[in-house]
Structure formats: structure tokens, C-alpha cells
Amino acid sequence: MPSVLVFGATGFLGAPLIRAIVDAHPDWKVTAYTRGSQHPEELKHDLGVDRVEVGDFTEFEKIKALCKEHDIAVNAGNSFTDSPISAIVAGLRARPSESKGKLLHISGAGNFLDMGVTGAFNPESKVWDDESEDDIKLVNDKMFNGPSDVVALEAGRDGSVETYVVCTPVTYGGAAIRSKSIGIGYALITGNAKPLGYVPYVGDGSAVLSTAQLMDVVPFMLKVLELAASGPAQGSVYSRWYNVETQRVTWKELATELARVMYEKGIFESPEPKSVPLEEAGQGEVKYLVAGNMLMKTNRSAKMGFKATHPSILVQIHEDLRDVAL
Ligand SMILES: NC(=O)c1ccc[n+]([C@@H]2O[C@H](COP(=O)([O-])OP(=O)(O)OC[C@H]3O[C@@H](n4cnc5c(N)ncnc54)[C@H](OP(=O)(O)O)[C@@H]3O)[C@@H](O)[C@H]2O)c1
Known part of the structure; x- marks a missing residue:
């Protein structure tokens, strides 16, 4: 059974994802990484995890060592800078080759903004398609989530880590x-x-603006995690990028x-x-x-079972x- 380490464990996306993992797979070993605003024992009980590790995203060696220990790391903590993703990737790369590290990285559709300045809908704007590997290859460090995404994608491209990415737009529905x-x-x-x-x-x-309801997103993140856990990654890293959306x-x-x-x-x-x-x-x-x-298509995630069923952000x-x- 895989061991899973979640960054952003107390957050908007991370906490419900952990609860979904624990519910669906009580036999998986789940570790929550947190700065510790809540007492670790209390958090362990709240989330139902096996272990809580207290630390900051800047603690490179600590994160690297933890990721080396775990089969799967989930970055649901920060997608704007290269921390903690660089340390996560360093740790997963340090795993033995017969049990390659797996990564679920949560990115954001801010990457796909057309940088329009008029406030008007532009029918000519690019629509970023998760089924087009060429589109995903265009993700770069000048984009909103790029500094983090390029590290995750590069580790998947060079084959040292089995990277999967779920790219969510403005996400709501926490109430x-x-x-x-x-x-x-x-x-x-x-x-x-x-x-x-x-x-x-x-x-x-x-x-x-593209938006997604939290409870549309969380079951899909779990599905991708289950795919990652089920065996060696298939296809190129650019074919393991999934856009999700409830409504524009x-x-x-x-x-x-x-x-x-x-x-x-x-x-x-x-x-x-x-x-x-x-x-x-x-x-x-x-x-x-x-x-x-912010325009994107979700054909690849739809084929994987993503379905938007929740009400509008409005x-x-x-x-x-x-x-x-x-
Ligand atoms: N929400 C959205 O609309 C949205 C859309 C697209 C992409 N995303 C991406 O999804 C990820 C999660 O977003 P979210 O909305 O769930 O964020 P959030 O609710 O603010 O959660 C962030 C989590 O990261 C932890 N954290 C923050 N700074 C930290 C640090 N320096 N060291 C250690 N832990 C730290 C916080 O936990 P502690 O304070 O307990 O340590 C918290 O659990 C981010 O990468 C975000 O960019 C979110």
C-alpha cells in the first residue's frame, strides 16, 4: 500500500483531499505536512492521518528526506514559487529506481490568462487544451504557476519522477x-x-473567468492519485496534465x-x-x-471521469x- 505525503495538508484543497484518501483507502499510509498552527496530535485525529510532520516549505533538506521516504508526494501547498516543489522533486529523485517517486502537483489556470487589458471577451484568445501535449509543453516559468510547474514537469520529462498535474481554476465551495x-x-x-x-x-x-467547485475537484484529484498508485506512469508527462472546470x-x-x-x-x-x-x-x-x-478545455480529464455537477460560484x-x- 502506498505511503502518501501531502503538502498544504490543512488547506482548502489539501484537507478535503486527505479526507477523501483516508475514506477511500484506509490502508494507505498518509502523512500531513504543516507549519503546525494546530497541535499535531489534534490534526492527526481531525484528518485521520497516520503521521503529522511540522515544518515550513523553506526547509529543503527536511522535505527532501521526507519525500525520499514516501511513494507519492502531493503538492497542494504552493504553486507560485519553486518551494516546496524543488525539495519535493529532489527527494523523489533520491528514491531507488525500482520504486520511482510519484508526484501529484496542483497547478492553477492562472497560467492560461490571455493577459487581455480591455475586460472584454476575446473570441480569438487561445483555449488551452489538456488533450494537446503541445499546449502543455508551452507551460513556462513566466506564467502565474510556472516557476513551480516547470520543476514538476521537468522531473516528469526526464523520467526521474512520475509527475501528474491537476490544474484547477479559481476554486470555490468551501462552505x-x-x-x-x-x-x-x-x-x-x-x-x-x-x-x-x-x-x-x-x-x-x-x-x-474559469471556476471549479471544490467537491468537483477533490474526487478527481483522488482519481488521479489512484491512477498514479496503480502502476508505472504511461505516456509522456504532458499527457498526465488534467484541467478541471465547473463553469466559466x-x-x-x-x-x-x-x-x-x-x-x-x-x-x-x-x-x-x-x-x-x-x-x-x-x-x-x-x-x-x-x-x-481564462480559457481552457477539459477533454482529457473528462475522459478520466471528471464531471462538473455542483452549483455555480455565482x-x-x-x-x-x-x-x-x-
Ligand atoms: N484555491 C484556488 O482557487 C486554487 C486555484 C488554483 C490553484 N490552486 C493551488 O492549489 C494549492 C492549494 O491552494 P489552497 O487554495 O488550498 O491554499 P490554502 O488554503 O491557502 O492552503 C495552503 C496550505 O499550505 C500550507 N502552507 C502555506 N505556506 C506554508 C509554508 N510556508 N510552509 C508550510 N506550509 C505552508 C498551509 O498550511 P499551514 O498554515 O497549516 O502550514 C495551508 O494548508 C496552491 O498551490 C494553489 O496555488 C488553488
């Missing part, structure tokens, strides 16, 4: 499972709006619902979002998230953010 974290997607969008004093969209707000929404639709939420919570005085030029849509690269289009955002301090 249904009483998630402690709202997740990075919501955190980016609400954290961008708050200092502006309004919820922005750019131009006519017809630009589209326009920025105007999303901004309208988020503005209502922030008004009801007493954060903003107006329940209406605001159409602004790019420069007033937020800080740094987040403004391109607001102004651009409905769930109210419940998801109701009891959360923003």
Missing part, C-alpha cells in the same frame, strides 16, 4: 464542507477588491455577486461593482486576472463568504 480556508482563489479576488474600496471589472466585464463566468457577473457579499458584510457602502480601466482594477498581476480571459459565493472575515 459545504465547513472549510477553514477560503482558498487562494477567493483570497486573491477579495484581497484585491478590499483596498480599492469597490469590486472592479474592466470595460464591459464580458471577459471570462463573466467578470461582470462575478463582480456583481461579490459586491453584494461585501456590501452585506458591511465592507463596502455600495452593493454594485464598478467598471474601471485596467490601471484601477487592482495591484500587480491580479489586474490582468480581472481584465483578461450562487455559492454568498454561502462561502458569509461567515468568513475578509
Whole structure:
């Protein structure tokens, strides 16, 4: 039975994934890696894992040694920088060749933003297809999740690690499972709006954002993990990249619902979002998230059984953010 080490174990995606693993495979040995905001024994009990390891993503040697010990590592902790992925890959590469290390890396569809600046839907924008290995080969370190993804993909390409990637867009739906974290997607969008004093969209707000419901994503991550555990990886690493999506929404639709939420919570005085030029849509690269289009296809994941069955973010955002301090 495989041993599985999960980074981001207490997080929005990591915690429900662990619960799904433990439920489906009580015989797998699961280790949770955490900075330890919760007492390790309590967390062990909460998640139902065999072991808890306390540490930071910057502790290279510690992560490397742990990954060397485990059959499968899951990076559900950080996909924006090369930590902890470099240490994870170093540890998996150090495993004996007869039991090659396996990696499930969670990436983000921020990679696929068209960097549009008008806020309008662009029918000419590239639609990133998980069935096209040529598309996945274009993933590079200039993309949102690129610095982490290229390390994971390179280890799969050179054959030293059996890499699998699940690429999720803005993920929502935590209220249904009483998630402690709202997740990075919501955190980016609400954290961008708050200092502006309004919820922005750019131009006519017809630009589209891809979104996925947590409970559509988690069973699929488990499925990919089961595939990884079932035997040697097949095909090239670029054929082991899976996009997931529940629904595309326009920025105007999303901004309208988020503005209502922030008004009801007493954060903003107006329940209406605001159409602004790019420069007033937020800080740094987040403004391109607001102004651009995020377009992808999910044919490969659909063939693997991915099915979106949960309600839209436009409905769930109210419940998801109701009891959360923003
Ligand atoms: N949520 C989304 O919309 C979304 C979309 C696309 C991709 N992703 C990717 O999916 C992954 C998980 O995202 P999420 O939304 O689940 O994030 P999250 O809720 O913020 O969880 C992040 C987890 O990482 C741990 N962590 C953070 N910094 C750490 C550090 N320096 N050292 C050790 N542990 C650390 C945190 O645990 P402790 O504080 O307990 O240590 C937490 O459990 C990320 O790579 C993210 O980029 C998320």
C-alpha cells in the first residue's frame, strides 16, 4: 500500500483531499505536512492521518528526506514559487529506481490568462487544451504557476519522477464542507477588491473567468492519485496534465455577486461593482486576472471521469463568504 505525503495538508484543497484518501483507502499510509498552527496530535485525529510532520516549505533538506521516504508526494501547498516543489522533486529523485517517486502537483489556470487589458471577451484568445501535449509543453516559468510547474514537469520529462498535474481554476465551495480556508482563489479576488474600496471589472466585464467547485475537484484529484498508485506512469508527462472546470463566468457577473457579499458584510457602502480601466482594477498581476480571459478545455480529464455537477460560484459565493472575515 502506498505511503502518501501531502503538502498544504490543512488547506482548502489539501484537507478535503486527505479526507477523501483516508475514506477511500484506509490502508494507505498518509502523512500531513504543516507549519503546525494546530497541535499535531489534534490534526492527526481531525484528518485521520497516520503521521503529522511540522515544518515550513523553506526547509529543503527536511522535505527532501521526507519525500525520499514516501511513494507519492502531493503538492497542494504552493504553486507560485519553486518551494516546496524543488525539495519535493529532489527527494523523489533520491528514491531507488525500482520504486520511482510519484508526484501529484496542483497547478492553477492562472497560467492560461490571455493577459487581455480591455475586460472584454476575446473570441480569438487561445483555449488551452489538456488533450494537446503541445499546449502543455508551452507551460513556462513566466506564467502565474510556472516557476513551480516547470520543476514538476521537468522531473516528469526526464523520467526521474512520475509527475501528474491537476490544474484547477479559481476554486470555490468551501462552505459545504465547513472549510477553514477560503482558498487562494477567493483570497486573491477579495484581497484585491478590499483596498480599492469597490469590486472592479474592466470595460464591459464580458471577459471570462474559469471556476471549479471544490467537491468537483477533490474526487478527481483522488482519481488521479489512484491512477498514479496503480502502476508505472504511461505516456509522456504532458499527457498526465488534467484541467478541471465547473463553469466559466463573466467578470461582470462575478463582480456583481461579490459586491453584494461585501456590501452585506458591511465592507463596502455600495452593493454594485464598478467598471474601471485596467490601471484601477487592482495591484500587480491580479489586474490582468480581472481584465483578461481564462480559457481552457477539459477533454482529457473528462475522459478520466471528471464531471462538473455542483452549483455555480455565482450562487455559492454568498454561502462561502458569509461567515468568513475578509
Ligand atoms: N484555491 C484556488 O482557487 C486554487 C486555484 C488554483 C490553484 N490552486 C493551488 O492549489 C494549492 C492549494 O491552494 P489552497 O487554495 O488550498 O491554499 P490554502 O488554503 O491557502 O492552503 C495552503 C496550505 O499550505 C500550507 N502552507 C502555506 N505556506 C506554508 C509554508 N510556508 N510552509 C508550510 N506550509 C505552508 C498551509 O498550511 P499551514 O498554515 O497549516 O502550514 C495551508 O494548508 C496552491 O498551490 C494553489 O496555488 C488553488
